[in-house]
Amino acid sequence: MSQDNKNIQDQNINLVHMDIRLIKSGAQYAYDLLDEYGNVVLEAYQEFTEILKKHLLSENIRFLYYNPAIKKPREGKGFVHDHVVSAKLQGEVIENAKEIFDFIRENLKSSSTQLLSKSRVDASRRLVSRVLEEIADRKDAVFNPLMKLKSLDEYDYLHSTNVSVLGALLARKLDFSKDVQVAMGMGGLFHDIGKTSIAKDILAKAKLSDEEFDIVKEHPHVGYKLVENNPHFMELEKRIVLLHHERSDGNGYPFGFDMDHMMQKTPREVRLMSLCDVYSALVSERPYGRTFSSFEALRLMLNMVYAPYKTNHHFLPTDFRDFIRALGMSLNEGNFFLKPGDLVRLETGEVAVIEEMNRLYPLNPRVRIITGKDRQPLKRQVQVDLLKDYRSYISNVFEKQPEVK
Ligand SMILES: [Fe+2]
Ligand SMILES: [Fe+2]
Numbered sequence: 001m002s003q004d005n006k007n008i009q010d011q012n013i014n015l016v017h018m019d020i021r022l023i024k025s026g027a028q029y030a031y032d033l034l035d036e037y038g039n040v041v042l043e044a045y046q047e048f049t050e051i052l053k054k055h056l057l058s059e060n061i062r063f064l065y066y067n068p069a070i071k072k073p074r075e076g077k078g079f080v081h082d083h084v085v086s087a088k089l090q091g092e093v094i095e096n097a098k099e100i101f102d103f104i105r106e107n108l109k110s111s112s113t114q115l116l117s118k119s120r121v122d123a124s125r126r127l128v129s130r131v132l133e134e135i136a137d138r139k140d141a142v143f144n145p146l147m148k149l150k151s152l153d154e155y156d157y158l159h160s161t162n163v164s165v166l167g168a169l170l171a172r173k174l175d176f177s178k179d180v181q182v183a184m185g186m187g188g189l190f191h192d193i194g195k196t197s198i199a200k201d202i203l204a205k206a207k208l209s210d211e212e213f214d215i216v217k218e219h220p221h222v223g224y225k226l227v228e229n230n231p232h233f234m235e236l237e238k239r240i241v242l243l244h245h246e247r248s249d250g251n252g253y254p255f256g257f258d259m260d261h262m263m264q265k266t267p268r269e270v271r272l273m274s275l276c277d278v279y280s281a282l283v284s285e286r287p288y289g290r291t292f293s294s295f296e297a298l299r300l301m302l303n304m305v306y307a308p309y310k311t312n313h314h315f316l317p318t319d320f321r322d323f324i325r326a327l328g329m330s331l332n333e334g335n336f337f338l339k340p341g342d343l344v345r346l347e348t349g350e351v352a353v354i355e356e357m358n359r360l361y362p363l364n365p366r367v368r369i370i371t372g373k374d375r376q377p378l379k380r381q382v383q384v385d386l387l388k389d390y391r392s393y394i395s396n397v398f399e400k401q402p403e404v405k
Helices: 050-058 087-107 118-137 152-173 178-190 193-197 210-216 219-227 235-243 259-264 268-282 294-305 317-331
Strands: 016-019 040-042 063-066 343-346 351-356 366-371 377-385 394-397
Touching: 040 050, 087 118, 087 152, 087 178, 087 193, 118 152, 118 178, 152 178, 152 268, 152 317, 178 235, 178 268, 193 219, 219 235, 235 268, 268 294, 268 317, 294 317, 294 394, 343 366
Parallel strands: none
Antiparallel strands: 016 063, 343 351, 343 394, 351 366, 366 377
């Protein structure tokens, strides 16, 4: 999170402060809770959890603040969409993930035989097929990720389940073949299997040393070794395990592929799974970093695609568009992650204000252009429909809040 080093206590706002150690877990407030730099740590009506408390204290944050003048209405509460997968099946997928992760963690060093037996892989495949059947039956359902952890140990099981369901949902919405739909669900389930080689205290840390981060970066390779010669996995599933942390700006790992490699040699399905992985991580409670709402996570990801002042894209724009077009409405409880009034930059470099959203193409709304390609304000602002009159997409949304890295 970027900090402009302006301590909010020094500003002329009457803020109330709260000692974190005294906040009970499960507490909810009608106010956004801020850290001392004014970054929102917990949105209004989100539950304060034990894990968040531990995380903040480990970062030496002792107080949170709120502005009593800005009470948030409890909007949208009580309107709950069905999740794309029933709670029962979701529970079975988590149990299965737990069993596999725990078994491998215990036997990784002691055994040289194949740790992922045919029966384990087949059982996972059957679960993914059932996930796909439920997705097909629940057309208007939305993806509500499992977010709250009972303990930090649970993170990998819940995360794998989230990425699996999201990958399967995305594959289905994009009309991929049945085999690919299953492979993306399976890839999601197993993508982080290499994390079983990492000590649990490292996985639970909020901040990693360089050496610890190097260990974490090995998980795609370790995972790949577990599936590489296993005939019960499809090639695409193996690729997802190995390549889900590659990024098109060259900043990924383990290989640090460049843009050309990502476009030409990395399967599109693998790149789409990386988006599912990042989205699932952002909206979940995790040891590191705060939990984002779906609305915030999607805006953040858009700004990652077109990181300001960078020539290369963190994710390929075409992949992000596919992801948004296919899932946009299923992720944010049927709401857009952009809204009228948002200030946005277009791919052409022009800056515009959104006037009206397009339900099918969220990145092509009707806008009013206010600055030209030369970044100078236009004398006469122009209204255009980005879908019809003007082939350009939104590349960034300007946030009024402090920017989040
Ligand atoms: Fe990973
Ligand atoms: Fe992951």
